Amino acid sequence: MSDWIEVGSVEDIPKLGARVVKTAEGDIGIFRTNDDRIFALRDSCPHQGGPLSQGIVHDHKVTCPLHNWNIELETGEAVAPDEGCAATYPVKVENGTVYLSLSS
Amino acid sequence: MKEKLVLIGNGMAGVRTLEELLKLDPAMYDITVFGEEPYGNYNRILLSPVLAGEKTIDDIMLNDLQWYEDNGITLHTGEKVVKIDRRARKLITDKGREESYDRLLLATGSHPIILPVPGNDLDGVISFRDIKDVDAMLEAAKKYKHAVVIGGGLLGLEAANGLKLQGMHVSVVHLMDTLMERQLDPVSGGMLKQSLEERGLNFLMGASTEAILGEGHVRGVRFKGGLEVAADLVVMAVGIRPNIDLARDAGLHCERGVVVNDTLQTFDPRIYAVGECVQHRGQTYGLVAPLFEQAKVAANHLAKLGIARYEGSVTSTKLKVTGIDLFSAGDFMGDDSTEEIVMQDAARGVYKKIVLRDNKIQGSVLYGDTVDGAWYFQLMRDGTDVSDIRDSLLLGQHHLGDAGHGGTNLAASMADDAEVCGCNGVCKGDIVKAITEEGLFTLDEVRAHTKASASCGSCTGLVEQILAHTLGSDYSEAPSAKPLCKCTEHTHDEVRAAIREQKLTSIRQVIDTLEWHTPDGCAACRPALNYYLIAAWPGEAQDDPQSRFINERAHANIQKDGTYSVVPRMWGGLTNPKELRAIADVVEKYDVPEMKVTGGQRIDLFGVKKEDLPAIWSDLNAAGMVSGHAYGKSLRTVKTCVGKSWCRFGTQDSTGLGVKLEKLTWGSWMPHKFKIAVSGCPRNCAEATIKDFGVVCVDSGYELHVGGNGGIKVRVTDLLGKVETEEEVMEYCAAFTQLYREEAHYLERTAPWVERVGLSHIQQHVMESDENRKALADRFKESQKYAQIDPWAEHAQKAELRKEFEPLKQVG
Ligand SMILES: Cc1cc2nc3c(=O)[nH]c(=O)nc-3n(C[C@H](O)[C@H](O)[C@H](O)COP(=O)(O)OP(=O)(O)OC[C@H]3O[C@@H](n4cnc5c(N)ncnc54)[C@H](O)[C@@H]3O)c2cc1C
Ligand code: HEM
Ligand code: SF4
Ligand code: FES
Numbered sequence: 006m007s008d009w010i011e012v013g014s015v016e017d018i019p020k021l022g023a024r025v026v027k028t029a030e031g032d033i034g035i036f037r038t039n040d041d042r043i044f045a046l047r048d049s050c051p052h053q054g055g056p057l058s059q060g061i062v063h064d065h066k067v068t069c070p071l072h073n074w075n076i077e078l079e080t081g082e083a084v085a086p087d088e089g090c091a092a093t094y095p096v097k098v099e100n101g102t103v104y105l106s107l108s109s
Numbered sequence: 110m111k112e113k114l115v116l117i118g119n120g121m122a123g124v125r126t127l128e129e130l131l132k133l134d135p136a137m138y139d140i141t142v143f144g145e146e147p148y149g150n151y152n153r154i155l156l157s158p159v160l161a162g163e164k165t166i167d168d169i170m171l172n173d174l175q176w177y178e179d180n181g182i183t184l185h186t187g188e189k190v191v192k193i194d195r196r197a198r199k200l201i202t203d204k205g206r207e208e209s210y211d212r213l214l215l216a217t218g219s220h221p222i223i224l225p226v227p228g229n230d231l232d233g234v235i236s237f238r239d240i241k242d243v244d245a246m247l248e249a250a251k252k253y254k255h256a257v258v259i260g261g262g263l264l265g266l267e268a269a270n271g272l273k274l275q276g277m278h279v280s281v282v283h284l285m286d287t288l289m290e291r292q293l294d295p296v297s298g299g300m301l302k303q304s305l306e307e308r309g310l311n312f313l314m315g316a317s318t319e320a321i322l323g324e325g326h327v328r329g330v331r332f333k334g335g336l337e338v339a340a341d342l343v344v345m346a347v348g349i350r351p352n353i354d355l356a357r358d359a360g361l362h363c364e365r366g367v368v369v370n371d372t373l374q375t376f377d378p379r380i381y382a383v384g385e386c387v388q389h390r391g392q393t394y395g396l397v398a399p400l401f402e403q404a405k406v407a408a409n410h411l412a413k414l415g416i417a418r419y420e421g422s423v424t425s426t427k428l429k430v431t432g433i434d435l436f437s438a439g440d441f442m443g444d445d446s447t448e449e450i451v452m453q454d455a456a457r458g459v460y461k462k463i464v465l466r467d468n469k470i471q472g473s474v475l476y477g478d479t480v481d482g483a484w485y486f487q488l489m490r491d492g493t494d495v496s497d498i499r500d501s502l503l504l505g506q507h508h509l510g511d512a513g514h515g516g517t518n519l520a521a522s523m524a525d526d527a528e529v530c531g532c533n534g535v536c537k538g539d540i541v542k543a544i545t546e547e548g549l550f551t552l553d554e555v556r557a558h559t560k561a562s563a564s565c566g567s568c569t570g571l572v573e574q575i576l577a578h579t580l581g582s583d584y585s586e587a588p589s590a591k592p593l594c595k596c597t598e599h600t601h602d603e604v605r606a607a608i609r610e611q612k613l614t615s616i617r618q619v620i621d622t623l624e625w626h627t628p629d630g631c632a633a634c635r636p637a638l639n640y641y642l643i644a645a646w647p648g649e650a651q652d653d654p655q656s657r658f659i660n661e662r663a664h665a666n667i668q669k670d671g672t673y674s675v676v677p678r679m680w681g682g683l684t685n686p687k688e689l690r691a692i693a694d695v696v697e698k699y700d701v702p703e704m705k706v707t708g709g710q711r712i713d714l715f716g717v718k719k720e721d722l723p724a725i726w727s728d729l730n731a732a733g734m735v736s737g738h739a740y741g742k743s744l745r746t747v748k749t750c751v752g753k754s755w756c757r758f759g760t761q762d763s764t765g766l767g768v769k770l771e772k773l774t775w776g777s778w779m780p781h782k783f784k785i786a787v788s789g790c791p792r793n794c795a796e797a798t799i800k801d802f803g804v805v806c807v808d809s810g811y812e813l814h815v816g817g818n819g820g821i822k823v824r825v826t827d828l829l830g831k832v833e834t835e836e837e838v839m840e841y842c843a844a845f846t847q848l849y850r851e852e853a854h855y856l857e858r859t860a861p862w863v864e865r866v867g868l869s870h871i872q873q874h875v876m877e878s879d880e881n882r883k884a885l886a887d888r889f890k891e892s893q894k895y896a897q898i899d900p901w902a903e904h905a906q907k908a909e910l911r912k913e914f915e916p917l918k919q920v921g
Contacts, residue, residue, distance in 0.1 A: 010918075010920055012917055012918040012920070013917045013918055017912065017917060018917070019654070019655055020655065021629060021655040021656075022654075022655045024912070024916070024917035025916045025917060026916060026917050026918045026919075026920055027916045027918070027919045027920065028920040028921055029920070029921040032916075035917055038629075039628065039629050053669075054671075055671070056667075056671045059659040059662075059663070059667060059671075060632070060659070061631075061632040061635055061636075061655070061656065061658070062629075062655065063627065063628070063629040063630055063631050063632065063635065064627055064628050064629055068631065068632030070658065070659040070667055071667075071669070072560065073632060075632075086557050086558050105920075107920070
């Protein structure tokens, strides 16, 4: 079962941007796309651990700020031809409030 | 149900179109391909090296059967389409199969021309077009001794060279007096003939074939005048004729080729055509570069994006005979209205000729040293005015110095383990391997697979050369106007013009108006657009933090461990105890692990945690310090020497002037980073002649230098001119900076920009016209009104902006 944790409101995250949730197991990036979908990824690029939350968000992807890998927000998968995967976390939005679950 | 797309002709142009289409939309059509040849798609160009024994058939396969399967494409090989029924929208093959279509793509290539002479159908008379022909030649070379190649053009010479290497005795027969007369002038044609003769080929020039002799199998060739030559193999390479049989029978309008418009549509809008079979604006093509350009446009329309147009191609030629370097492009013969620059060095076997009209390159022929072919070709296509570099044009791009951006032709001589891309640690061998094994053609593909040049981009030129060198220049896409990024077809200049003329003030507007292919752009175009918008409409366009690289969004440089560095501005490199004390205090208070004096004469604090940034800034602000913009595509530093105030050589107050220049220019966003320096005398301690804008003080005033940079490849500045007063220095600096801001492409430093547009263009705007200069300087000052806000103070004060630096939530 999931333990949903309230992390803030959708409005706290800029469109096409991200914010970080700090947890005991490390940082988690919470991303907001232009169509107001919210995604959560471990804030560590599968390439060399770059902070994905600091990248540029476009469509449902984020470009890592260190070496420009593109990561799918939905699955955490690197866009081909790069290979690798960032862990994803369940998120849900209810009445404009974002909830995160740490059971990845 | 999906629409059905059928491709007739499983060759280079057709399959390339499918590849481009799959990239745009992999699931749009149900695709079926018919190919008369019994193979997957192979690289026809490389038949020559196969014949020469330098490659095998396996090496030249581009798409094997698995590729078709993986992409859900139905392929019928060894099956020829014999009829198109346009009314019923179906076609019929020689095996009696019927296939319906919604859209049809014709890419039937061309037929080799067979001379209408007696005996042309004898055994042992073949053309040079496909794998079957190469097999026949290799077979013949094992059994027979004498070969005659009819035709001294590109194809004929490659065939002759291959047969010679297979051990045959080869004579080349040519109707004209110059080999490859459509690509070479008499001098270079003569040099080519001589080096081929040295390799053991025989030539019969000005010879017209009358008959091919023999019963059953060929035994010789007779020429006008009666001369006979023995032959067991005759290769006809006298030209090609677009294969329009099917199209004509189907009632499509054809002239020499199938006539298509700028969207590669035939007169039946359901039928597209690409490749050697088409005629566009009166032209037919027989080289791959234009066909690939056509493929891109046709795919764009098949994918119903409907924005690309094909406007014809300018082509260049290289001969693929190992050891012979030859390049030709454009109008290389010239006429009354042109001038020629020629260099000939018989001893080295080098010949270079450039044809100019009004100081623009019309064409060129290079023999023996073709390193600069691509460069001349680019200058020709861009219509660049070469008056500034005319003197050294023939010495090549290397001689000009290329600011580390063009790269000299090192590609050929580099060792496999030599590092090409320092950012991603990619060696030449890795790149070559990826190109050959993955079948890569373009810079973007090499970037995607190897990451070479994908980061800072300074090795782009070198990677392009390796690409060209590995594939043979035939592939290096004819240099064309490059789109801003993969999200659009528009170039940087087109996008900027649209922003100005249609008064676009937000990224969303640009993406919608110019019909980007992607919903939100990408990490390459968004920062560029953000810059173009604020440069064009200061005060009106809203800066979009989400479209800035993290360094500019966080106003600090991200380091490899995800921490940041902080560099406060020290005007002209001057500082005082209060500033130094404040810096020392924040270092202790926030446990900053390291401090260093930078090359830009200020102090860098390393290893700062993101959430501490606003507090550090606010402490530094309190001591009167502001952001140094060491992270931005913006003015970085103004480096100065001590100058007249202390130095015995000083002629002017270089430090004071530096401070004034920094007060003038700080905060300004630029296409790339921008550095200024002022030296107090020509000893130039501040290294002003490797800065974007450098001032060297002299007794009688100030020399202004522009377009320099340090870095991987040092480029020394060009002298823009000389002025007499500090006020003038300020005005000229503002004007130059603004011209750069308005004209350079995003991420183009002043050095490549100056080389691209030419120093005289800049002098015209900044030195020669007082009116222009004043207008530029005024526009600069206007935009500075909105730019000179210290981002540190702004962030420290506004809670909204501070969110960027605070965690959304702390859990557990
Ligand atoms: C030996 C050689 C060397 C070359 N060297 C160079 C070079 O160095 N640089 C360069 O730029 N270009 C070079 N070229 C030219 C280049 O290969 C061609 O321009 C290019 O291959 C043409 O592509 P295409 O798709 O139009 O035609 P093709 O590649 O010829 O493809 C057409 C295909 O359609 C098939 N076909 C035709 N009619 C039918 C039908 N009715 N049903 C089914 N299938 C059909 C044909 O069998 C063929 O496979 C060379 C060509 C040759 C032969
Ligand atoms: C993108 C990665 C880079 C970062 C983060 C970076 C960062 C910096 C910083 C912080 C400084 C101190 C500048 C100042 O005091 O304002 C500096 C100086 C300098 N950098 Fe870089 N730099 C980078 C890439 C480059 C490249 C690619 C070159 C060469 C082309 C280069 C050449 C220089 C030079 C010559 C100086 C000294 C400047 C001077 O003397 O005025 N840097 N760099
Ligand atoms: S550049 Fe000239 S004036 Fe400046 S410190 Fe050097 S010697 Fe002195
Ligand atoms: S760490 Fe993300 S691309 Fe290298």
